[in-house]
Amino acid sequence: MATEIEVLGENTPRLSDREIRTFEEFVGEIRKRYGENWGFVFDLKDNIAQVLRCIYTDTHHSGLLPMRHIPIADNLSWRSMALSMDEPLFFDKFDLDDPRSFYLQRTIRPRQMAIFQVRRDSNLGLVSMFGLNETKAYLSQLDLTDIQALCQTLLPVYEKMVWRMEQDVLDQATRTIRQKETPIFITELFNRLLESPVLLLRRLDGNTYQAISQNGLEGEWESETLLFNVKRDKDQVFFLSEWGKITTSRAIPADQKLTGIVFKPGHHVLLCLGEVRLVGKTKDNLFHFIEQIEKLLQQKPYQISTLSFLLYLQHWIRSQERDIKIIFQHIIDTLVPFLSADYGTLALYSRERNRLMFVSQAGQFSNPLKDIPLADKEGTPTSISAFVASENKPYLVSDVRRDPYYRAFNPSIRSEMCAPIRVRGEVIGLFSVSSRELEHFSKQDLAKLEFYCDQIGIALFQAGILEKVFTETEEAKKLDQDFKFGFDTHTHAAEVTYNFGNLVGKPTGAMRQTFDAIHRINGSGREDLNVLITGETGSGKEMVSFALHNSSNRGKKPMVVTNFASFGGDPNLIQSELFGHEKGSFSGATHRRIGCIEQAHETTLLIDEVGDIVPSVQIKLLRVLQQGNVKKFQRLGGQETITSNVRILAATHQNLWQLVKEGKFREDLFYRLQTLVVRIPPLRERLEDIPLLAAHFSARYEQKVPGLKITWSNRAMQALEGYSWPGNVRQLEAVINRALVMFAEDGNMTEAAIEQSLAAEMHQRGNEQESGVGGTQLFRQVCDGGPNAFWGMVQQPYRQHEITHANLLALVREALTESKGSYKQAAAMMGIVDKDYNRFLDFLKNSRAKLDYREFRR
Numbered sequence: 001m002a003t004e005i006e007v008l009g010e011n012t013p014r015l016s017d018r019e020i021r022t023f024e025e026f027v028g029e030i031r032k033r034y035g036e037n038w039g040f041v042f043d044l045k046d047n048i049a050q051v052l053r054c055i056y057t058d059t060h061h062s063g064l065l066p067m068r069h070i071p072i073a074d075n076l077s078w079r080s081m082a083l084s085m086d087e088p089l090f091f092d093k094f095d096l097d098d099p100r101s102f103y104l105q106r107t108i109r110p111r112q113m114a115i116f117q118v119r120r121d122s123n124l125g126l127v128s129m130f131g132l133n134e135t136k137a138y139l140s141q142l143d144l145t146d147i148q149a150l151c152q153t154l155l156p157v158y159e160k161m162v163w164r165m166e167q168d169v170l171d172q173a174t175r176t177i178r179q180k181e182t183p184i185f186i187t188e189l190f191n192r193l194l195e196s197p198v199l200l201l202r203r204l205d206g207n208t209y210q211a212i213s214q215n216g217l218e219g220e221w222e223s224e225t226l227l228f229n230v231k232r233d234k235d236q237v238f239f240l241s242e243w244g245k246i247t248t249s250r251a252i253p254a255d256q257k258l259t260g261i262v263f264k265p266g267h268h269v270l271l272c273l274g275e276v277r278l279v280g281k282t283k284d285n286l287f288h289f290i291e292q293i294e295k296l297l298q299q300k301p302y303q304i305s306t307l308s309f310l311l312y313l314q315h316w317i318r319s320q321e322r323d324i325k326i327i328f329q330h331i332i333d334t335l336v337p338f339l340s341a342d343y344g345t346l347a348l349y350s351r352e353r354n355r356l357m358f359v360s361q362a363g364q365f366s367n368p369l370k371d372i373p374l375a376d377k378e379g380t381p382t383s384i385s386a387f388v389a390s391e392n393k394p395y396l397v398s399d400v401r402r403d404p405y406y407r408a409f410n411p412s413i414r415s416e417m418c419a420p421i422r423v424r425g426e427v428i429g430l431f432s433v434s435s436r437e438l439e440h441f442s443k444q445d446l447a448k449l450e451f452y453c454d455q456i457g458i459a460l461f462q463a464g465i466l467e468k469v470f471t472e473t474e475e476a477k478k479l480d481q482d483f484k485f486g487f488d489t490h491t492h493a494a495e496v497t498y499n500f501g502n503l504v505g506k507p508t509g510a511m512r513q514t515f516d517a518i519h520r521i522n523g524s525g526r527e528d529l530n531v532l533i534t535g536e537t538g539s540g541k542e543m544v545s546f547a548l549h550n551s552s553n554r555g556k557k558p559m560v561v562t563n564f565a566s567f568g569g570d571p572n573l574i575q576s577e578l579f580g581h582e583k584g585s586f587s588g589a590t591h592r593r594i595g596c597i598e599q600a601h602e603t604t605l606l607i608d609e610v611g612d613i614v615p616s617v618q619i620k621l622l623r624v625l626q627q628g629n630v631k632k633f634q635r636l637g638g639q640e641t642i643t644s645n646v647r648i649l650a651a652t653h654q655n656l657w658q659l660v661k662e663g664k665f666r667e668d669l670f671y672r673l674q675t676l677v678v679r680i681p682p683l684r685e686r687l688e689d690i691p692l693l694a695a696h697f698s699a700r701y702e703q704k705v706p707g708l709k710i711t712w713s714n715r716a717m718q719a720l721e722g723y724s725w726p727g728n729v730r731q732l733e734a735v736i737n738r739a740l741v742m743f744a745e746d747g748n749m750t751e752a753a754i755e756q757s758l759a760a761e762m763h764q765r766g767n768e769q770e771s772g773v774g775g776t777q778l779f780r781q782v783c784d785g786g787p788n789a790f791w792g793m794v795q796q797p798y799r800q801h802e803i804t805h806a807n808l809l810a811l812v813r814e815a816l817t818e819s820k821g822s823y824k825q826a827a828a829m830m831g832i833v834d835k836d837y838n839r840f841l842d843f844l845k846n847s848r849a850k851l852d853y854r855e856f857r858r
């Protein structure tokens with residue numbers, strides 16, 4: 001018998017001749033093998049509307065199907081049931097009176113029914129077979145397996161159809177959303193989703209409602225007054241159990257039940273006319289929509305917002321845009337807020353390399369986008385995403401601190417979920433989202449995430465840009481290698497090549513220009529150019545120098561650092577520091593000394609606080625800087641010409657131009673240094689970096705205290721973000737460390753711990769300004785500290801910037817006050833033994849802390 005095929009349903013996409021032929025061949029093959037008496041129905045799963053759409057049936061048996069679509073829900077119908085199963089569903093003696101047969105017309109009485117799944121990862125649709133002849137039709141278990149396999153030949157058509165159908169719905173909705181006001185869009189959307197006429201009402205007061213939009217309803221439904229009782233079912237759905245007074249220009253058809261959904265917290269009511277059953281995924285989706293809509297409707301004027309997430313997702317994927325990074329960024333930007341997550345990442349999985357490439361991120365945090373292997377040497381997954389990639393299953397983590405695969409990058413993250421993006425069953429990527437809240441995501445959220453990932457997979461496949469994804473990401477990865485800013489706190493630290501050292505900063509934030517500058521300088525390969533690094537004290541100038549040095553050809557040798565702030569403006573000392581001196585070249589020059597330019601042969605020299613070099617030495621430095629990398633000079637008091645191949649970097653916290661204007665800095669040297677400038681913004685201009693820095697310092701601290709796991713409360717982080725940080729990153733580090741040592745119990749960083757540490761900080765800074773009180777305290781501590789306490793309690797912390805110059809001055813002032821101007825006695829009080837007395841004086845001199853003793857002789 002010739003097979004005729006009919007397309008059913010208005011919203012069903014049209015089929016090409018080739019697709020029709022595929023179905024015909026399938027039907028022909030089954031009839032050939034199993035007899036002529038089979039009728040067929042082909043259903044497709046519509047993810048957006050959450051219904052089964054009948055796409056074909058053979059004409060002969062078209063009476064089997066009603067035109068309306070079947071909601072996908074357990075036990076609602078045999079077909080929706082079969083959709084949720086892995087195995088074919090088979091009835092030898094089919095019972096037409098079972099309520100689950102509701103969607104089959106009673107005019108035809110099939111004896112047998114078999115429903116098969118067409119599946120890739122999840123079921124895309126069904127093939128139903130109805131045996132109409134009592135005697136002939138019979139299928140064995142073996143036959144079922146055979147037919148199930150045969151059904152897979154339809155897979156390409158099903159995949160294409162799913163795609164086209166979604167396109168179609170989304171296209172229409174996208175057009176609507178662009179053209180119309182939100183209420184109209186909402187009613188259209190619900191009308192489409194629920195396949196029921198809908199009415200959107202706004203509460204005026206009490207129980208008076210006004211209709212603001214309607215769809216699928218005939219007649220006018222204006223300014224209605226409505227009384228209704230809502231019934232709340234156990235899952236929080238509100239149904240209208242009874243209409244109050246409602247005026248319409250048309251009567252409500254008697255055979256239609258009325259159902260309503262009340263928006264939470266409820267200034268709006270969406271009424272659906274007809275039988276709307278909310279079950280399974282449909283309900284989840286609707287809830288999500290309802291919440292979004294409620295938010296949307298509260299805004300004035302009504303505006304389009306995240307409600308359209310799916311539409312925009314599809315829109316971006318189907319647009320002419322072929323830059324995968326842009327597409328991914330749009331996907332993730334849309335979905336992260338929609339999933340009420342604080343952060344999300346999208347990674348690609350390269351099977352050949354067995355690595356994950358993180359390509360986009362969105363949300364409140366930022367992490368270097370890395371390329372990491374799937375497992376470490378022991379075979380343990382390197383992250384939650386890696387675990388999901390290897391298992392090919394979604395994964396929900398309610399508390400990341402208890403998860404073996406979680407790798408912290410931000411201390412505020414508490415829960416996470418991740419799902420694979422698959423194309424033809426193979427994992428090609430991972431989408432993970434995280435939150436600051438414990439147990440933030442539910443199983444339903446995970447199901448949603450999986451659903452979105454399925455959409456992304458289908459879309460990428462259909463858009464035919466997957467190959468491009470991989471090649472482009474490889475290229476991007478090469479570029480990213482140079483941009484490996486940031487840090488990593490735990491095990492995959494070894495993975496990161498710190499071309500920029502441990503320089504932490506949000507690549508998209510205020511540090512962007514600094515990173516760009518470093519990147520450009522590194523990329524230029526011009527190591528003969530002078531680089532000046534500017535930034536306030538503690539902002540990270542030394543770290544930037546290390547970043548420049550480490551990534552240069554000279555990076556294998558250690559960088560030499562000199563700081564002129566400690567030379568008290570003494571020209572001999574400064575010159576000697578730079579060029580070295582011969583024995584006896586000036587009083588105190590008891591030995592030959594090798595200067596730092598010479599020490600830095602074949603490596604880099606950082607001249608810190610270059611603004612502190614006195615003008616008489618500036619001219620000599622200028623001559624050196626003019627020479628290119630190979631410097632020729634003589635030691636102080638020497639005749640021999642020394643050659644050193646050195647790259648010089650200079651840093652300053654001062655405004656050099658101001659010094660030029662004041663006559664303290666040579667203009668020619670100023671211009672020479674200005675060739676390339678890397679500016680580091682103060683921390684107060686990049687508060688977005690604080691969470692990253694906090695995580696970085698916490699991780700460092702954790703390494704020092706085995707077993708300690710530091711946790712951050714949101715409010716603690718906010719307290720950090722609320723301070724102005726005059727001492728920049730160094731001060732932040734000090735505040736965090738102090739809070740950890742003194743105020744945080746078991747590593748719990750609370751707001752109180754931060755507040756206390758900040759209070760101590762402010763107290764100390766206040767003392768510094770008064771230059772005295774802090775000194776008294778420090779002096780007492782040193783005196784009580786026993787022999788040699790001075791070196792450990794003062795000299796070392798001063799060098800490490802843990803105590804400031806003002807603190808040191810205050811200490812010396814206090815010591816001299818106590819000793820009435822005697823340095824000898826002051827030294828003894830502070831535990832300095834005789835043989836170290838000169839060392840003590842030298843230290844004070846070099847630190848510009850050797851005060852005139854005469855002031856204290858009273």
Ligand SMILES: Nc1ncnc2c1ncn2[C@@H]1O[C@H](COP(=O)(O)OP(=O)(O)OP(=O)(O)O)[C@@H](O)[C@H]1O
Binds near residue numbers: 542801
């Ligand atoms: N971007 C950053 N990432 C991580 N740590 C940083 C960063 N910037 C600064 N730090 C930390 O802050 C401290 C001060 O940094 P650094 O010594 O580089 O500042 P500086 O500008 O050279 O200070 P100064 O002007 O006092 O010499 C260091 O201990 C470093 O660990």
